[in-house]
Structure formats: structure tokens, C-alpha cells
Amino acid sequence: MNLTDSLNNHYPASVLDRLDPRLRLLAALLLITVIILLQSRPALATVLGGAIVMAVAARPPLTVTLTRIIPLNVMLALFFPFIALAHVQGLQFGVSAKGLHLFIDIVLRANALLITALALVGSLDIPVLGHALVHLRVPRRLAHLLLFTIRYLEVMHREFMALSRAARVRNFHPGANRHTYRTLAAMVGQLLLRSLDRAERILKAMKCRGYNGQFHLLRHFSFRACDAVFALCFVPGCVLLIVFDRML
Amino acid sequence: MHISDGILAPPVLAAGALLSAGGLGIGLRRIRDEDIPRTAMLTAAFFVASLIHVPLGPSTVHLIINGLAGIILGWAAFPALFIGLLLQALLFGYGGLSVLGVNTFNTAAPAVLCGSLFHLLRRRSPDGLIKLPVAAGLCTALCIAMTGLLNAVVLITSHSRFMNAALALLAAHVPVMIIEAVLSASIIAFLLKTRPDLLEPRA
Structure with a gap:
């Protein structure tokens, strides 16, 4: 899929x-x-x-x-x-x-x-779903987490695809062996590190724009x-x- | 391993939803506003990791990766796994909205326990007695075993005829348990080498 x-x-x-x-x-x-x-x-x-x-x-x-x-x-x-x-x-x-x-x-x-x-x-549309959940008084942080996750899901997926292409370029063929598991572990570990670095940059950018825990929703429903x-x-x-x- | 729509009994679904709501409440209270980008990015990363096909014998398995989420996120694993399962239901149709509570509890509760156990071992065990990657492998194996047991329990308590299916489902968790333990141990070894500060619990 x-x-x-x-x-x-x-x-x-x-x-x-x-x-x-x-x-x-x-x-x-x-x-x-x-x-x-x-x-x-x-x-x-x-x-x-x-x-x-x-x-x-x-x-x-x-x-x-x-x-x-x-x-x-x-x-x-x-x-x-x-x-x-x-x-x-x-x-x-x-x-x-x-x-x-x-x-x-x-x-x-x-x-x-x-x-x-x-x-x-x-x-x-999934972002609309997130906004509707906020308006339905789902806990604010849960809705924010959902919206952020949706926003960066594809970014993380692209990062992983890049890692997996890099591995293939070096002739990595997954199989049921120790080498595969170590390689996959390094790829997932690298993905986690990149997600954290990205999160730090996002937070800094948000703070520069005056983030104080509010996420202003411009979409209202009637x-x-x-x-x-x-x-x-x-x-x-x-x-x-x-x-x-x-x-x- | 998801349980699908339409199988579980109403009281089991209600109990799962209530317990998950409680876990979500605790998890959300432990996250500060500043932690939201970090938690969301890790949620996205864990979601992507759960899509990987890991070769095992002649076939492949998907990771549940809840043990590692518990180690890195602590109680925040509840909202992270909830969002992961919600998106899997919405985007791919795995699991389902009616079983979201049960599936969240069955993956997140063992994750939180396994995370605390790992951090307890990390703090309390004398240096070198038990290596951290080994501890992580054991904790994640235990975590999958608990998820498998909880999945079997919700089936058995839903209908007396589900006994055989529950046993088969429990058996299906064994290969996942082994593979998750091996991979989590290697991932923790990798993180210890590159960014040891990551393993300090936050939430």
C-alpha cells in the first residue's frame, strides 16, 4: 500500500x-x-x-x-x-x-x-478530521499530535525510502540473516535520530513565530x-x- | 497484530476504550507543549518503521515496535500508538475504529510497562552486569508476549468459541517476539553509540 x-x-x-x-x-x-x-x-x-x-x-x-x-x-x-x-x-x-x-x-x-x-x-480529508476533532473538544494535545503526525508522516516515509535506496545502492539484499537485522536496525535507528533532529528544528521555527502551546485553527464549521x-x-x-x- | 472489527463482545470493547482513555489521559498530561513536535515526529517514525517488511525464514513479518516506543516515549507511547493505530485504520483499513480502544490498550499498556522495566534495569543494575541492548531485547520480547496474551484474553472473554483462534493468534506472536527482540537490541546498541541522551526518559 x-x-x-x-x-x-x-x-x-x-x-x-x-x-x-x-x-x-x-x-x-x-x-x-x-x-x-x-x-x-x-x-x-x-x-x-x-x-x-x-x-x-x-x-x-x-x-x-x-x-x-x-x-x-x-x-x-x-x-x-x-x-x-x-x-x-x-x-x-x-x-x-x-x-x-x-x-x-x-x-x-x-x-x-x-x-x-x-x-x-x-x-x-484527514486534516479536516483533525480540525473537527479539535472542535469536538478532544484533548487539545492529542489533536495537535495527530495534526503534526499527519504533516510529517510523509516526510519520515521519504527519509526512510532514501535510507533504503542508499542501502540498495550498496547492494543490500534483505534476507533472514544477522546482517539484514543489523542493517535494518541501523536504518530504523537513523530514522529515529532524523525525526528528533527535525523535531528540534520545527520547535525552534515555531518558537521564532511565537509558539506558546496554541495552534490556531482557521477552519470553523457550522x-x-x-x-x-x-x-x-x-x-x-x-x-x-x-x-x-x-x-x- | 490487530484485532479486526466485528469480532469482540461489547463489554470487552467498552473496557478497552475506557482503559485506553485513561492511559491517553495520563500520557497527554505528561507531555509538555514543547514536547509535541518531538512526540509527533517519533510517532511518525514508529509508524513508518511498522510498515517495514522484515524477512523471517521464508516469509516476512511487520514490526509492532511498541516495546521500543515504550522505552523512548514512556507514557507518551499511549497517544503515539493510539495515533498510529487510528491512522492505520483510516489509511489502510487495518484494525478498525470500533476496536481502536482495545488495540491501543493491548499495545500501549505493555509498552509503558516494558519501558519502565528497561529504565529500572538501566538505573539499578550494577555496571556491566546486564548490557543495555540485551536488557532492551528482553524487555521488548516481554512486551510482545504481553501484547499477544492480551489479544488472546480479549478473544477468549468475548466468546467461548474463540479459544482455538486465540491460541493460534498467541502462537503467531512468537516469531514477531523473536524478531522484535533482536531488532530492538540492535537499535538500542545503535542509539547508545550515536545519541545516548535519547535513552533518558522524558514523559
Whole structure:
């Protein structure tokens, strides 16, 4: 997976962009909680359908969708034999009904959770996500750490790529041997040193500009009529799901 | 080693979220405003390090590198690993938002413990009795073992049918444990040679 591509993954404009990012985060949090609490299969299937509808509205790029959904389901498939296979006798194994039901519920729930995140959170540009978190009163330092990390993630990745190219120029071929481990350790160590040197320079530059622990956010969000309409549909929808689930 | 969305039971997820919130609170209180660039840069560096494929036998493994993060960052490993896991979920879809609390706790709590243990050994052990790289290797191996155990425990407490999966997951941590111990020991040896002041705990 290419880090640069992932960081710059822009979803095309969609109806969901009209919503306040803060509302989208809160809606994601609510829906994730609801999905975790659902117990019946019809409710799980309904919520998966709802998540898919929202994901279609958010228009995630096909590559993003596939690179999320395929690995999750491959992982779950690896999990299948451990929970659904039952020992019959000798080398014979059969699929147990209970295990199979449990597995189907896990697949529905996992996909519903992933697609919800993809639709409501994944479509937010990550810096916007950081700003929305600050406005939602997430601890200030945590949000600042997140924003700084996003800013310098690619810088650090480039540093590492440079180190790895330098190693290849000297004919470094990774293999399972002591030399490889020592080389990789030196590369990671060097990366840590460079990150610290860079941090010192950043702090000095920030102090020169009068840094006193404040990080002024210029982006503000507004809660508008369409947000109210969305909230008025979304919250009762979640409540109905829970009621539907408990009635079954 | 992440646990995916959709597998764990609600009480386990809630407990993970609460414990992680507590750890994050302590970690954030220990960071001064001046430490934010340093912590963020190390977070980015650890994130990049976790993307490396390390050859092991015929295949490769990814590092969790939480032990080293605990040694260098102390309690700040909680926010650092939280942000790392959040970005992995958002950028690559590894893990997931619903299990963020559990995954943060399972990697960060052992990291903080392993970091304190390393610094205790560093201060208390008589000179030359135990070499620092060896101590780092042992502490990081212990750290991965604890992460593996916690991962197994959250699976077992979620559903009685997850016992076999939990044992398999625990076994999968063994190669990672060995490789992390070897690499962390070499990284600490490298840092001792180049910048020994880095190993003074900050947070």
C-alpha cells in the first residue's frame, strides 16, 4: 500500500460533503456503537444495507473500497476454521451449525462497521478530521499530535525510502540473516535520530513565530439546516434499529 | 497484530476504550507543549518503521515496535500508538475504529510497562552486569508476549468459541517476539553509540 496515495486519497464531491464534519464523526460514533450492540441477524443485515447506501452516497473510489473490504474478509475467512469447524472423529471435520451462525454474524457486523467508517469518516480529508476533532473538544494535545503526525508522516516515509535506496545502492539484499537485522536496525535507528533532529528544528521555527502551546485553527464549521435534517433522520433511525433488534 | 472489527463482545470493547482513555489521559498530561513536535515526529517514525517488511525464514513479518516506543516515549507511547493505530485504520483499513480502544490498550499498556522495566534495569543494575541492548531485547520480547496474551484474553472473554483462534493468534506472536527482540537490541546498541541522551526518559 502506497502511503502517499493513501494520504492524498480524495473522494469525489458527494452529498455527504454538505454535512458538518463534526456531525459526521458523531454520527459514525453513534452508528458504530449501535452496530456493536445489535444481536439479531435481520437487524445486522439491515444496518449493513444502510451502511452500503451511505457508502454509495459518499462515493469512495473503487480502489479504496476494494483495498479495505477484501483484506478484512480474507482475514475473517482465515478465522473461519477456528470457530466453525468441529471435530467429528479422527481426521474428519464438519462445520458446526452454531459456529457457522456465529461466523455469519461476525462477517455481517465486521463489514457493516467497516463500510460505516468508510462512508462517514473515510470520506473526510484527514486534516479536516483533525480540525473537527479539535472542535469536538478532544484533548487539545492529542489533536495537535495527530495534526503534526499527519504533516510529517510523509516526510519520515521519504527519509526512510532514501535510507533504503542508499542501502540498495550498496547492494543490500534483505534476507533472514544477522546482517539484514543489523542493517535494518541501523536504518530504523537513523530514522529515529532524523525525526528528533527535525523535531528540534520545527520547535525552534515555531518558537521564532511565537509558539506558546496554541495552534490556531482557521477552519470553523457550522451546523446548518441540512445537518439538522440529517440528524433528525439518523438518530431515530439508530433508535429504531435497536428497537427492531430487541423485538426479534 | 490487530484485532479486526466485528469480532469482540461489547463489554470487552467498552473496557478497552475506557482503559485506553485513561492511559491517553495520563500520557497527554505528561507531555509538555514543547514536547509535541518531538512526540509527533517519533510517532511518525514508529509508524513508518511498522510498515517495514522484515524477512523471517521464508516469509516476512511487520514490526509492532511498541516495546521500543515504550522505552523512548514512556507514557507518551499511549497517544503515539493510539495515533498510529487510528491512522492505520483510516489509511489502510487495518484494525478498525470500533476496536481502536482495545488495540491501543493491548499495545500501549505493555509498552509503558516494558519501558519502565528497561529504565529500572538501566538505573539499578550494577555496571556491566546486564548490557543495555540485551536488557532492551528482553524487555521488548516481554512486551510482545504481553501484547499477544492480551489479544488472546480479549478473544477468549468475548466468546467461548474463540479459544482455538486465540491460541493460534498467541502462537503467531512468537516469531514477531523473536524478531522484535533482536531488532530492538540492535537499535538500542545503535542509539547508545550515536545519541545516548535519547535513552533518558522524558514523559
